[in-house]
Amino acid sequence: MADLEFFEKVAARASVQSETARSLTEATLRTLAERISGGEAADLADHVAHELRPLLARARPEEPEAFGYDEFLRRVAERAGVARDVAERGVSAVLQTLDPVVGHQQFEQALSQLPAEIRTMAQPVPRRP
Template sequence: MKHDEFIRRVSERAHVSAEQADTLGRAVLQTLAERITGGEADDLAAQLPPELQEPLRRPRKAPADPFGLDEFLRRVGERAGVDGELALRGTRAVLHTLRDTLPHKEFEDMVSQLPTEYRELLRVDHDEFVQKVARRAHVSVDQAQTLTRAVLQALAERISGGAAQDLAAQLPPELREPLQRPRDAHAEPIGLEEMLSRVGEGAGVDEDLARRAFRAVLLTVRDAVPRKEFEHVLGQLPKEVAKLL
């Protein structure tokens, strides 16, 4: 992702001008570099546009400074010259844009060095989830909502009830209903083609769009939930699903 696109996404998510988004971006990245190890900051910088690398530069052997989220936001606010509420919005916007930008493993490696409280900043809301599905499946937002429900319902039928409930708890409330099953419900051992057939039937679309939607929703689920949670779900699906992703 180029620098201008990165800043545009931060600007849209934080509801600030591009100039302020650039200031917030640098403040968040500098603070993030202090909160993770120098090696991880270096690895992160290598994945970003040149204009965003400088705030992340630290000696590779530098240890992480283990401060909490409140201190993180205080430092961001001080560096960017903004209040706590805007520091929070800016931090959330930058983290979500990093998730869009980085390879999945690189992003998860970075997040693994942060305390659980930081995860709250990464929760994807319903609108953002559906918009991501729409972009990935190349459909309208309205159709993405229908497709998302159909995919989640097919997914719930293919995994155990407990796994479906655990996954639902990680997603926005508006997306939980299709995943609701008794916790002791068994997985239905159907293959990928049958899952796609159910998606197509549920959403009223052809096989090609059902396949695109299935991939789009699973990739967006991967963005929205902790890595272990996603891998637990993926482990219960046919092997062809991993290839599809």
């Protein structure tokens, strides 16, 4: 999936403008790369558009930082320049868009390193009939 298509899907899922979706995607992927092991981040990077790969790159290859849900959202909100509620919608939208791009098994393996509150954000909200 091309980066532009990825941003469009994030924008639709998070109900934000394209530029905000781009900022949210970049902030979420950078924060995700800090929170998971370098190996998992590299595996995810192998599946995303070329332009998004550097966002998953890590200076230290294997040691993830240990932080929870609130700090994850704080970092995304600060990096994207958005309010916390927008960051929360954005993280959820990015994770939901990332799942089919990288493949569910690879995605679940990477998310297994995250706190349950963050993993839950990757689950789409069930639609009512």
